[in-house]
Amino acid sequence: MLSDKDLLSVIHTSVNAGKAILKVYGSSDFQIEKKSDASPLTIADKLSHQTIEKGLTSLTIDYPILSEEGKHLGYDDRKKWEMFWLVDPLDGTKEFIKRNGEFTVNIALIHNKKPVFGVVYVPVSDTLYVGGEDAGSYKIEKASEGNPASFKALIESGQRLPLYSSKNDCITAVASRSHQTPETKQFLDSLKAKYGTVDVTSAGSSLKLCLVAEGTADVYPRFAPTMEWDTAAGHALVVGSGGKVIYSTNSTSDRHLAYNKEDLLNPWFIAWRNG
Structure with a gap:
């Protein structure tokens, strides 16, 4: 699994991808294309993918990366992967184009078909969700501010999820x-x-x-x-x-x-x- 240093690097990578997205979000030209399934693709999707790919390949352990905007290997190759990164560089491209702020950066670590660690970063609100089955899940607001010394320090600055319990009457x-x-x-x-x-x-x-x-x-x-x-x-x-x-x-x-x-x-x- 990943070291504390690598976990923190994944967080920084998600935030850096969010910053790349926001630069495009504040511009007047998203350079919108249509993919083969007719879904939209913008320059922000591409820049975020490049940022994440660079960040994940610099980690201590070099797991394969399967990104929506990257090269998709066939199943004969993928089925050999015990662990790999599963990435959506800009989830909610339609929401991005609408400028409603409801888009995210998604990075997950998959182990034997299960997502064991996940990061969802919301660029517009600078909110980070991070965690998994073993570590628990956390919400960190103002995620790009400060400089935590470790992954442990980062999650301790956040709130353990869930924040709210279910209501019996609703x-x-x-x-x-x-x-x-x-x-x-x-x-x-x-x-x-x-x-x-x-x-x-x-x-x-x-x-x-x-x-x-x-x-x-x-x-x-x-x-x-x-x-x-x-x-x-x-x-x-x-x-x-x-x-x-x-x-x-x-x-x-x-x-x-x-x-x-x-x-x-x-x-x-x-x-x-x-x-």
């Missing part, structure tokens, strides 16, 4: 701002039938998983396409805060979302606050 759900579906509505209706009252909020990018990790939301149903790099870092944070991310409508299921599959498309899933 359940809060977070849904995608850009991908509402009939299946999502049906699921939310089933929650209303069970709990009586369901508060629903919307958010973009991996912020939805962060809201579950911090306890602001009890559940996040995703019945629309996502890729592995969209969810891995946030998944690690949810698990580190005591929750789970499963591909089942049953909250007691142990069918956890897995990574480094032959097809990098995720199945539909639900993130639950209480694991």
Whole structure:
């Protein structure tokens, strides 16, 4: 696994990627292109990818990197990876283009198909979410300020997640701002039938998983396409805060979302606050 020094370097890498994104965010030209799946790509995506690739390859241990904006090796090569980095340099490109601030930098370490460590950095608010199953999950505000001497000092400056506990008389759900579906509505209706009252909020990018990790939301149903790099870092944070991310409508299921599959498309899933 990673040393304290390397963990801190990963944090710095995520913040540096966020700074590269913000330089473009403040400009008048995003240099928008369309990828083969018709999703948007900006110069900010590319600059963030370059920053993260440089940071991760400088670590003491040289794990492979699978980035949304990098070279995608075939499964015959990837299936040999016991540990690797799974990266979305700019999660929420549509939100970035809308200038609503709801985009993130996602970096996850995968071990035997499980996300064991995750970093989600929110450039506009300078907020960092970091953690995993072994270390627990934390929220650090004003993450680019100060100069912590160690990874331990960094997380001690933050707040342990979850920040809020579930309410017995109400359940809060977070849904995608850009991908509402009939299946999502049906699921939310089933929650209303069970709990009586369901508060629903919307958010973009991996912020939805962060809201579950911090306890602001009890559940996040995703019945629309996502890729592995969209969810891995946030998944690690949810698990580190005591929750789970499963591909089942049953909250007691142990069918956890897995990574480094032959097809990098995720199945539909639900993130639950209480694991």
